[in-house]
Amino acid sequence: MTTAPQHAYDSYEALVEDYFEKGWTDGLPIMPPTPEKVAAFLERAGLSGDEVLGTVPTREVTCTAQQAAANAVMAGCLPEYFPTVVAAVRAHLHPKGNCHSTTGTLSGAAQAVIINGPIRNELGVASRAGCFGPGFRANATIGRALRLVIRNVCRGIPGFLDRASYSTPARYSFCFGENEEASEWEPLHVQRGLAPEQSAVTVHSxxxxxxxxxxxxxxxxxxxxxxxxxxxxxxxxxxxxxxxxxxxxxxxxxxxxxxxxxxxxxxxxxxxxxxxxxxxxxxxxxxxxxxxxxxxxxxxxxxxxxxxxxxxxxxxxxxxxxxxxxx
Amino acid sequence: MELEWAGVPSIAIVHEEMRGSAQAIARVSGCPDYEFLTVDYPWVPIAIWSKEECLDLAEIMAPKVLAALTGQS
Missing domain, CATH: 3.30.1330 (60s Ribosomal Protein L30; Chain: A;)
Known part of the structure; x- marks a missing residue:
C-alpha cells in the first residue's frame, strides 16, 4: 500500500490550524485522518490503498482509494459511508464526468450526488423534508468527501485550477437520496440498468x-x-x-x-x-x-x-x- | 394563540402536513395541548386557490370553526 506522509501534532486544534494553513480544507474544520481511521475505511470498502479510483489526465492526477479514504475521514464520514464515497468518486472521475471542466469552470458548477437503493435507509440519507440542506450527517459528509477529493486530490483549488467567478454553496456538499417510497416510480438507478436491491450513486454536474x-x-x-x-x-x-x-x-x-x-x-x-x-x-x-x-x-x-x-x-x-x- | 391571549376567541386552521410544525409552535409557546382544525388534500398546503376552491373549503370549514368557537365541537 502507498505510504502517505505522516504528521504529528500536539493537539487537535494545532492539527486543524495547520490544515487550514496548508490549504487542505474547504474552510471548515476537519476530522484528523489518522492512519488507523484511514485503514478502517479502506477495510470497510474492501479496497487496498493503492487501488486507482480514477484519473484526471489534464491535471496529471491519479486518485487512489487511500487518498479518497483520507478525505472521507476529514469530511466527517463514518466508515460505513466510505463505499458510497468510493462510488461517487468513481462516477465523478468517469471520463464523461469531465472532472477537469466541471470543477474548473468559470460558472462554478457543482456536483449533485444522488443515492438510490437500500443503502439510503441503512445510512440515514435524507430524501424528504430538508434533504438539500444541513442537518443530516450522511448527506453532509458524503457530499463533502467528494468535494474534498476534488480539492485535495484533483487540485480544484479556488484561484488555482478552480476558476469559478462566484462558485456556489452547493460546492461545500450536495448529496441527497431519492424518495423511492413516495410512489411506484422506478428508482433512478433501476432506470439506468441496475437491480432495485443494488445500491447506487449518480453524480450529476x-x-x-x-x-x-x-x-x-x-x-x-x-x-x-x-x-x-x-x-x-x-x-x-x-x-x-x-x-x-x-x-x-x-x-x-x-x-x-x-x-x-x-x-x-x-x-x-x-x-x-x-x-x-x-x-x-x-x-x-x-x-x-x-x-x-x-x-x-x-x-x-x-x-x-x-x-x-x-x-x-x-x-x-x-x-x-x-x-x-x-x- | 396570540389573539386568544389578547382576549379574541380564536381557532387556528392548519394543513394536515403542517400539523407537526403547528404543534411544535404550540409546545414552545407553553400550550402543548392547543387544538387546531386541520385541512387535508386536495387542498394543498400552499396554493393559489381559485374562487371555487376557496368557497368549497369555506363551506366545509365554517361550521367547524363555529362549533369550535362556541364549544360545540
Whole structure:
C-alpha cells in the first residue's frame, strides 16, 4: 500500500490550524485522518490503498482509494459511508464526468450526488423534508468527501485550477437520496440498468439549480408545462462531445408528485411528454431550446417534503450524469 | 394563540402536513395541548386557490370553526 506522509501534532486544534494553513480544507474544520481511521475505511470498502479510483489526465492526477479514504475521514464520514464515497468518486472521475471542466469552470458548477437503493435507509440519507440542506450527517459528509477529493486530490483549488467567478454553496456538499417510497416510480438507478436491491450513486454536474414553482396547476400536464417553461427559460445548449446522451435532472417535489400519482403517470410518461417540448425550436430569448438527445436523458428523481408547490431543475454543465453501483 | 391571549376567541386552521410544525409552535409557546382544525388534500398546503376552491373549503370549514368557537365541537 502507498505510504502517505505522516504528521504529528500536539493537539487537535494545532492539527486543524495547520490544515487550514496548508490549504487542505474547504474552510471548515476537519476530522484528523489518522492512519488507523484511514485503514478502517479502506477495510470497510474492501479496497487496498493503492487501488486507482480514477484519473484526471489534464491535471496529471491519479486518485487512489487511500487518498479518497483520507478525505472521507476529514469530511466527517463514518466508515460505513466510505463505499458510497468510493462510488461517487468513481462516477465523478468517469471520463464523461469531465472532472477537469466541471470543477474548473468559470460558472462554478457543482456536483449533485444522488443515492438510490437500500443503502439510503441503512445510512440515514435524507430524501424528504430538508434533504438539500444541513442537518443530516450522511448527506453532509458524503457530499463533502467528494468535494474534498476534488480539492485535495484533483487540485480544484479556488484561484488555482478552480476558476469559478462566484462558485456556489452547493460546492461545500450536495448529496441527497431519492424518495423511492413516495410512489411506484422506478428508482433512478433501476432506470439506468441496475437491480432495485443494488445500491447506487449518480453524480450529476450542475451548472445551475432552478426552482420550478407552480402553485396553481392541479394536474400532471400542468406541472409538466411548468417544468418545460422553466427549463426553456434557461435553455440547454447540448455538446457534440456528449452527443445524444446529455442529461438534465428534475427533482420532483411532494406537491407535484401527487398529481403524477393520482393520474398514474410513470417516469417514462413524463419523459415522453417533456422531450419534444424541450427540444422544440426557440421562440425568443426566454424560450430557448433545451437540447436533450433522448427522452431517457431526462432524469426524474422524487425527493423533498410537503408544502411547497415546487420541483427543482438541476441544469447540466459539460458532463454526463454517471451512475455507479456501490460495492 | 396570540389573539386568544389578547382576549379574541380564536381557532387556528392548519394543513394536515403542517400539523407537526403547528404543534411544535404550540409546545414552545407553553400550550402543548392547543387544538387546531386541520385541512387535508386536495387542498394543498400552499396554493393559489381559485374562487371555487376557496368557497368549497369555506363551506366545509365554517361550521367547524363555529362549533369550535362556541364549544360545540
Amino acid at each position: 450542475l451548472m445551475k439549480m432552478v426552482e420550478a414553482t407552480d402553485f396553481t396547476s392541479r394536474n400532471a400536464e400542468g406541472v409538466c408545462d411548468t417544468l418545460v417553461t422553466n427549463i426553456r427559460a434557461n435553455g440547454i445548449a447540448g455538446d457534440s462531445w456528449l452527443g445524444e446522451d446529455g442529461n438534465v435532472v428534475i427533482v420532483v417535489g411532494h406537491e407535484h408528485h401527487r398529481f403524477f400519482n393520482e393520474e398514474g403517470w410513470s417516469k417514462a410518461d413524463i419523459q415522453q411528454y417533456l422531450w419534444p417540448r424541450l427540444n422544440a425550436p426557440a421562440t425568443s430569448a426566454t424560450d430557448r431550446m433545451a437540447r436533450i438527445g433522448k427522452p431517457e436523458g431526462i432524469l426524474i428523481v422524487a425527493a423533498g417534503g410537503a408544502g411547497m408547490g415546487a420541483s427543482w431543475l438541476l441544469l447540466p454543465h459539460l458532463a454526463l450524469a454517471i451512475t455507479e453501483p456501490i460495492s
